Amino acid sequence: MSIFSKVKDRLEDLRRPGYFKKYDHKFTMVIDLDRCNGCGACVSACYAENNLPVVGKEECGKSRALNWIRIERYVEGEYPDVKVKFIPVMCQHCSKAPCETACPVYATYHNQDGLNVQVYNRCVGTFTCATYCPYDARRFNWFTYKREKPLDQQYNPDVTVREMGIMEKGTFCIQRIRAAKDRAKDEKRALKDGDVTPACAQACPTGAMVFGDLNDPESRVSKLAKSPRRFRLLEELNTDPSVIYLKRVMKDGRGTSEE
Amino acid sequence: MKRRDFLKYIGIGGAGTGLGYLFGKVTQSPGNKLIPYLIPPEDIIPGVGAYYATFCTECSAGCGILVKVMDGRARKIEGNPRHPVNKGKLCMRGQAGVQGLYNPDRIKAPMKRSGERGTGQFVEISWDDAVSTLAKNLTELNKKPEQLYLLTSDMRRRGHQHTVASSFMSGFGSPNIIRHDLLGPGNLEFANHASMGLSAIPHYDIENTRYLLSFGADFSSAWLSPVSYGHAYGQMRQGGNGRGKLVQVEPRMSLTGANADEWVAARPGTEGVLSLSIAYAIIEKGLSRAGDAGSWRSALGAYRPSEAAKTVDVSEERIYSLAKEFAQARPSLAISGGNLEGYENGPSCHMAVSVLNHVAGNIGIKGGVIPSPEALASAPHPMTGPKNSLSRFAADAEAGRIKTLIVSGSNPVFTAPKAAKVEDALAKIPFIASFSSYIDETTAYADIILPPHHPLEDWGDEFSEPGAGFAPATVMQPVVSPLYDTKGLGDIFIMVGKAVGGKTAARMPSAEFKDYLRGSWKEMYAKNRAMAAGAPTFDEFWIRTLSEGGWWGAESVKPRCAAVSVHAVKEHLSKSVAAEFEGDEKAYPFYLMLYPQAAMRDGSGALSPWLQEMPDPMTSVVWGSWVEINGKTAASLGISEGDVVSIESPFGKITAQAYLAPGIRPDTIAVPIGQGHRQYGRYAKDRGANPIEILPFKENPKTGQIAVNSTRVKVTKIGNGRLVKQEGAARELGRDIVKTMTPAEFERIKG
Amino acid sequence: MAEGHQKSSMSYKDVNEDIYGIITRSGIGYYIICGLFGAGAAVLFILPWAYQIYVGQGVSGLNVPVFWGIYLVNFVFWVGVAHAGTLISAMLFITQTPWRRAISRGAETMTFFALMLVTLFIFIHMGRPWNFYWTFPYPTQRQLWTNFISPLTFDVFAIGTYTTSSIVFLYFGLVPDLAALSHTASGWRKKLYEFLSFGWRGTDAQWYTQNKACMFFSAFIMPLVVSVHSVVSWDFALSLVPGYSKTVFAPYFVTGALLSGFAGVLLMLSIMREAYPVMKKYVTDYHYDRIGLFVLVLSLMWSYLTLMEVVTGLYANTSQEIEHLKFKLATPPYMQLFILMIFCNTVLPLVYIVRKVRGSVFGRFVVPVLVLVGMWLERYLIIPNSLSRKFLPWMWQDYAPTWVEISISLGTLMMFISMFMMFVKVFPIIALFEVKEDIGVPMKNRKHH
């Protein structure tokens, strides 16, 4: 191999997010939009698991709710031919994440599990990541939000309580991933499919959300990811998201072959 | 360290009997255990959560839950994966259960009234004082025990907490239990009983159906058992055996309507008519599977599609095509709820849907209506009816027949129309005791409050319906030690009963409620051989039950047979099944439809800041009320989004902000139930409007169920405003964000 | 050379005295105004900022997804104003354009203070400004490094470099002047000048070195004219946001920066001339004429690029771009703001075509003020506005600054003015030695054209 191709390879390596050739895991979520009925259980599960603050009506009015996951609802047509589509949107854990380029202090970066992680301690609050995120997945701690006592007794001790000036976003419940990895290590085995379930997927009544490791060819997500209904949100932006959606089936749907 | 503190820290409820951690050991990660601070048992690792099994009391579905407890505090509620109702899933209400437990406005100790009635001013007293005050008052009634009334809800009528309450009442000698539950399925139960002879709500097998025709049943948000049906819905769509189709009939597109493949915006109140005319069309086209189709044809003569089309505002062709699809898709299923439950003739409407199921041959088949087995409950299972309705309560109070009232689990001041004059009735009652955890609107009228534990601190049980081949019995056990100076709900009845003495005391269990519960389960165990499978002794069974959250004899119960006969429903269908609305059409041009959301339900969710901040699925509004108006209608009235409008019925007036909804009939407006509290804690108080206030007080004479969709209103703009909602814009603008495919293409890729 | 200059009758002494007069001779009124601006800055800027740091960024009008509001607008605006200094000092120095001499010091000073505000606004817009130093690459025990592919890190370097070199450049130019003035001055000023002039004696060797150094810095800074604002534009252009992600942004921002910079210099000179009539001797109609032409040309370039910006959006013809343009061009109040911007930046500078206008009161005061307003609006219409209409319509939100943001913006402007006024009281605002060159008695070994 010539020196040039070696250098070229090395440079290409460096361009990969995380600077690694291959992730240990590539955690992925598959969301079946044909199952999802937009009930919002996932949203409140996230509040409960991740110590999300309640910001109140006034702040909600300024679009500052701290929801890591939201159900977007898009309407097509006019009465009486109204079609409604729901899509749960959270941080897509883009493999080529625009937010990661943006952060000057590496407060957000890609880790070995294929996750886009946010280091609260390192964040200086330049907002750049949030402006760069095409999915508007990022939320900011505009103030230090406090829970009224004794509601604070519910705080999940496994998750940091954030203070003002810090950016945050969905983590795929990284604390659960860590716990599962530790457990697997203790038991001297590899992580297996189903060891980790984020709070949203756990709550989802319709079973729309499935979480797993795309590097494991046997995992449920690997199988679902091959579905012909697969698509990713704003895929044209080339962010390579780790959330894979499965198309909703609907009467006036845009079939690829029927256009 | 005091014993009390110790208990608080180790977080084992009550006397440390919660055994959920055993379950934790089995199904959760190893080491999900309890934190011992003083004498650490060997199998407990600090810093790792323990899971306790109990059930969710946020609605009547009775989902099994696991509560993650760390450092003696309830951190997270998760679905119990073994529970047959919710299969490990949970709705947003269920998640927010912890916020009820840790709500800053919980009542911390017994209290007695210090201000005017209704103002909600109370001072704390001791339990001894509280119990003796109530007992003294009750002893004074001894001559006329029927002057004691119990006002409770439909919700927990199936468990032993309710049994104790009933024994208390019967021991005391009063038959007067008033049951008021705004969203209770009283009409549906009655209709099923009258038409199919079922005493429990049947199992609607959404999971296996291929064609689901839903008449106003919003099973995705608040109808009967949203988690169970949510799971079934997911399976119906993508469970692997052919994609089921969903057609939703309702004047206002609900969350379920939004997910439907077709939305049929029938005229409010005429869903029953539509159902019968579809049935007629099925028979007419010879597609009926019922043996007695001929007799139905003549019985349904009045519902020919050609005539019904105009009434329901759905074209004749569409009725025929629905009929054809419904009859040909195998299996198909029609369900009815939501709006239909809220019409003054609710039972007839439900029966009309039963008839449709019968005609299409959907009763008793997989993917259709499967009659439930008898519930296991040893508890009585009374149906609501005119005898225990709110109107009777109001009349009796008015007549001075109520001397003492115990309120437990019901809040009619909020959930009944102003026209019911509940407040006047309460004012007439000399003594009111409330067993409530929060100062809600009704409790504000109480003279004395005896606060029960939060369900996460209490003992109890539940026999949920519906079930397919299973009859779950779920135990409620304390997962944390009581936060405040409260007592178990069952124990309060027992304490008061004993203090009253006499026959009442005699009917009370001798021990604490916890032991009574165990005793009752022991009886059940003795009677039910299936329970003994795998658990030779009761102690083993009980420990297993507590660890797993309950018992559900999966294969042990057989569904029963049922059918609808012309004869059974004739009486109810003799009159038109179209519902009537109060108010003159000219003066009040719009139908008012009220609907419950998943978060607030009947308003009980308003105390949780999480639920307040949860965007409503169909409008994304947070922290308040709104009124949904069709965009064109709004334009003609000069109303734009966020404008403050007044909604006036012949019975009153409220104001709310307008939301221009795409999915609502132009002649209909819809307002969610649940906001507009005047009491009920800091998060609920003085927020939004309570639309129940402006309803007429119409009860179904058979079931006592209050009709919530029963009036017309007029709408006028009174000001400008900005609606607080999450939605920026709800149109894709050709960006093809949520990609879709047609059913035809789906079939192709599958094959 | 130097047509239009009528200074040959002046002696060096006159120049010294005139300029020293500017430094010392002012009525109490001047100090009161300066003090008022200073107090205004304290009240309008320091207090609200302290409040914001204490309570959180929530006191601003920012929201999801409009995370960048008028703090960033101000940041870009002041970077723009800072540009004229560089251009006039460096570019025109290298090309030896003679009319720059009387105005270069003023422009450089403006650059210096504008850059100060630029830095300030970076801190003001941060969520946790007390950790600002984390953006610098310095060796730490935790082995944390900065992210060199982040455009914000580019910013740190670009603006850091620009600020440092501007200060050095300003100071190099000051050295001979301070030495000269130390003879005229008395009191603390004399001591200060003596100290700061580093024993400058005006020897040929010294002049030679100074000239070389200025030459070097001019050459060094010149690329910065282009690069700094290009880098600033990449903060936006490197994102995917519709309305940000445009290749035209670098030249567009640079042109805009120069336009606002020249307008700023023009305004500053006009005000100085009113405040110090003696300056009229040095800053003449000829200067207005030249700067006016610059503004005119830049305005035309800017207009072209604005058109390009819109047209590329239209050409892309994606829903994202179209909605962004609709929001910017056709939604009140942004539509009105856009029209105002076009009026200020395109229509109004056209009056400079008429030579007479360039020197008129209208041309000296009204036009530059409005050009500055227009340039501020341009940034406003780009920065928060684009964020209001991103990819997922569900998250569309509008933005409006709150009183904290407005107050901080005004306060910093006041701080700029008061600091500038103080500077004038300490340092010569007209470069003595350069003006003396103009007078025409060559005292140094230097070529003239």
Ligand code: SF4
């Ligand atoms: S969705 Fe947004 S925040 Fe998440 S990785 Fe992608 S760009 Fe970053």
Ligand code: SF4
């Ligand atoms: S919980 Fe599941 S069904 Fe409900 S909104 Fe979330 S993804 Fe959709």
Ligand code: SF4
């Ligand atoms: S449906 Fe929701 S509220 Fe009702 S019991 Fe289940 S989890 Fe609780």
